[in-house]
Amino acid sequence: MATALTTGNSTDDISQFTTAQIQPSGSALVLVFVANLRGPFTDGTLATPKVSGCGLTWEPVTSVLTSDNDMRLTCLRALGPAPTRGALTIGFGDDVQGTCAWSVFEYTDVNTGGLNGAGAIGLSSSIVGTDAGLTASAPPIDAARDRAVGAVILAPADGQAHSVTPGSGLTEVHEQNTTQLFGRSLTLQTEESAVGASSCSWSWTGQIRSAAVVISIKGKPAVTTPPPSTGGPTEDVIRRFEPILHMAPGESFVPVDAKRYVESAALWAATAPFATQTDWGAAPLVKAGKLSANQGEPGKYLGTADFLVADATRERFLELGGWKDAEQGHEPDTAAGNTNLYADRKAIFDAYEGDLKDSRFWYHAELFDTARLFRLAATVAAPALSQTLASVKNPALLCYYLFYPAHEESVSQDRCPNVEAKELGCHAGDWQCIALLLEGDGTTTATSYTPKFFGITGSRPAPVLKDGAEQYRPHAFDADGRVAMKVEPWRAGSTTTTVQPDVVGDHPRFFVARGSHSMYTVAGDHEVTPYDDATTPFGCGKFDTPSAIPPPPPPPGGLTSGEEATLITITKTVIGGILHALFLGYVAGLIEAIIHTSGPFSADPGPPHGDTPNPDATPPTPGAGTTVRPKDLGIDGVTTGFENWTSAQGVQSADGRHYDFVVDRSVQVWWPSDDGTAGFRGRWGQRVTADPLPRRSGVHFPEFWKMFLTALEDGFSSGALPR
């Protein structure tokens, strides 16, 4: 329950305000809610307050503006072992404010992890309105410990005070009402819920411009003990940050040991243009179950030169489970008459319910130390990623690789029941990654590292609205445009991002979308924009791109051939040719080619509409599906459905095979080498026919380190990430 510390307001036209003296408790989460009203004769973005005092470091949690941009509500947090008695100073730089009001209170029964109270902050949300009430939610991670805290500001046009009524079950902490002669009034009210509640609400009389924020405050967690030392620094740091995955209910595929997949798959050889069965041959190079991933183990060694070929005209791909046709009929091979349209995911699922069952719940992990990371970054000339990296002291990148045996991705689920829409982006073999950029102290012990940024992969989330324009959060796609790495600051809240990810000890928690395996820090459904102009499907997935003519195979390097610019003119002209209307066909094509350049600064008559990607559906609550966790770790809000990670070093099988979860590219041949000239560089799932992009064939193993650093620079240069 909140302990009120102070509240107040000032209508003086000044840029700095001082509260009454307070004495915050040691190790208590102190929250300051500040409302500020635009000062006279000012324009531009309304200033965000900074707070100082009581020997604490104050950090922003969230901030929201009213719809007229004239009033702002900001929450800041602090937590320290021994705060001093004193007043708080609320400053706005040089920006004079018309009115300022504040509410300060604290909680002593919170999660004290993270810096300056970061561990006590859960989900948050904001809302603006112009009606007679507001409701916003911030669901608890642990309903037995967490509570919702909220604040609302009113910006009435009548200059009068308007009192606020808390919603049912909510308790008011403070309320400030200010009025000014010939000036605007301001109301600030703060309130809290009981433990377990997920929202705050308010009501008042009359339709008034308003804004509110709600924050989930995390209660004191169950005691967690750090994982025991394994004796190796790399394994220790991997175990220290081992992730927690909340899988979606109904998920068919979970992370598995990629080496076991290789050993179970067939290896095929394909030649350019790779498009049809003719290009793949009648039989695989190595039949299913006959590959070995380590030299000296049973089977044909994957490291054989011919098995690792990868160039512009030759490709290798793994195949597990065979194919299926449009009617879901199984096709085990490329025999005459087979369509080989889609990977047969049911057969893959069955394999993981059978012989491969014990290879589930496995991740691979790789620690890029400072020297190697700089060496890799220096291979990228533009953008100069080694300079991006230089902003972190002794940087190291810790990557957890998650291999799912299959990926599912569909479009327009609400209006397209056809198989092309359902199967649009489904394929065998799916790589995802969790990456942590660590700052080190120059030693290599597990405790010497501090996370600075984290990255998670999946579909590119929909853009967010910022200053009236749509803007993507920092991200970078892999070279094939199949998966995006999204990068955010590690548990450092700001006025635009919440404290994320949630952690248990040092273990981050991520919510995994069903089928696509996109990862998020927040439960529930997420809108996505996985496609760009060149790859947006049309007609319920019947067209893989905006073009009615499938694109040719991409030339080496993944660049487009350049023919699309003239393809419609050619199409109309040649159709005119066969209709004995060659010239009219040409003129129609010519107009189409110049239609959008004829008025370079004029209005657009309206764009065409491609298919809508289905939202990513992660579990609605943490325990709704399977939770994959570090061994026997207790997790707030989850009581059932646990699976422990099985990843380990030195696992021996009965038939003499060896399994390690720490990546060592010098001996584990299924990883591409750092310079991209050795190791397995083929596809991790079968090629399929009628797949021009390709989108339904298996993926290459992405260069996740490059995606991470590129996304980081994207965030630095767009201002979305702090440097």
Place this chain on the structure above:
Amino acid sequence: MGDVFEPWELILHHTYSGTPGVIFDHSPGRGAHGVGVGLDPGDFLLDGATAGSGAVRFFRRKAIRVTPTRGWDHLGAFRADVTFKAEVAKAAGRLFTGEQNFFGALFNGETIDFGFRTASGFQRFHVRFDESGVDPREWTTASIAHDGISRVQLNLNGSVAGVWEDRVLQPVATVPSVTIGNERNSSLGFEGLIDDVKIWRPNPHRVTGDFTDRIVKSGVADCWVQWGREFRRVLSDLAARDPECFGRITRLLEDIPTNVLAPGLAANAAARQALAQAVADYSRLWSQGHLAQIRPVLIGLRDALHNNGIDLEGSAAFQALANDRCFQDLVRHIPPLDCDAAFTQMLRGEEA
């Protein structure tokens, strides 16, 4: 969905506000990251035209070099915005240079000059800052657009500063490199700051998307899926028979507007008006699915151009296409399209 299918596709967007020395391309395709040449971290300023935006100081031999990749395979038309500030009186220097094909420059602090390559050298378009009430020693945004045929427009700080429609232009060709803040050989360093650079091309996906959108709305998608696959096979077979053929057909197609239409439009305002009207009518009717009404628009355009001295159909360029062995080979092999009556009747007419 984000901003997709805009008429112009952003293919370079530099803001210079990230890590000093790192030139990041924020365009959707991210195909135009840059490398600093002679620049040190001190040349990267935290603030540019607006608070929080970065800027780069050039001068002398300093430059940013871009070797474009994704999205730069075909330009045709061209748009660019550049925000800059001269730092000395009578400042000079290149704002940007597309190797061999286009450039933007500031000369003697009084004029801004854009040039595009044509068959006879460079066509140049310049305006005096004082005639537009612009002081280049303050932050200034210049916007240039070239429609690929006959029209160039220059805006300064959002206001039209010049429009040229009487020059014979050529499509903007693909460039192997772009240099910002200097000439390619670093001989014309811009004497000032550049804050933001954007370059667009006509969005080819918008053109194909408009075409496919009509197909989907008309309920003839299955027909075109099959036809499209067959057509792709025919194109592949053509490429196998003669790898030069597709490029040759493309070149012949592009020769017609370049060699016949552009000179005619430059000389005749009525022809420009007729084309603009036809484009507007076509766009409206196509998006509404009224294909039957498009045929008269096409015939009307043909006649209007002819009456204004532009005989596209009888031109040597069109006849070269029509009689080309590659083109005839392609027409001979393409599959029949017999399941989209609205489209075929648009070209063939009701009587067929």
